[in-house]
Amino acid sequence: MTKPILYQCPICESGYATMEEAVACRDQPCDWSGWKAGDLCLIPGERVYTEPEDPMWVAFKQEADPSSGSHFDQKPSWHLWWLITCLHMHDRDKHRAIVTVLSRPNNQNITGWNPANGYGHYQMFRPGKPLSEQTVTEYHNTYYWDMLHEQIMAAVPSSELLGRSRHFVGLMSRNLL
DSSP states (O other), rough: OOOOOOOEOOOOOEEEEHHHHHHHHHHHOOOOTTTOOEEEEOEEEEEEESSSSSSEEEEEOOOOTTTOOSSSGOOEEEEEEEEEEEEEEEEEOOOOOEEEEEOOTHHHOOOEEEEOOOSSSSSOBBBTOGGGGOSSGGGOOHHHHHHHHHHHHHHOOHHHHHHHHHHHHOOOOOOOO
C-alpha cells in the first residue's frame, strides 16, 4: 500500500492533500494581540494572597469582600505587575502565539507562559487602557474588567519598575502560568 504524497505546512509540518490547504495553514494569522517584549500587563486571575515583600511589583491591592460568593475574594489579595519577557510559538501548536511573563513580588522570579491573546487561560490587561483597547472581549467574558476596571485604568507602573524590569527581557519559560 502506498501513501499519498502530501503538501506540508512549513510552520507546523501538517500534511495536506492540496497545495492551497498547506498555504492556507502556513498563512493563518498569528495573534500577538499587540503585545511586545518589555510591556507590563495585569493578569487579575493570577494574584497573590500574602503581602509581597517588594511593593514595586504590586499594581494594586484588592480588599477582602466578605459578601462575595467567591472564596478567593474572602481575604485581601495583591495584583502584580507582569512583564512580558518574550514572545514565542507554542511547542505543540506552532501557530499559537504565547508570551512568557515574569513578576518578582518576593525578590524571586515567578515565570510562566500564557497565550498572547489570553484565550484558554488568563486574561491579560493593558494598564490605563479602556475596554475598547483591551483584547479580552474578543475571547472572554468581562468578569475581571467589570470587577476591577477602575484599578486597571488607574494602574501606572513606577519608573523604577520600568527601568529594573528591562534586564529580564529575553527570559523564556516552558511552564504554563
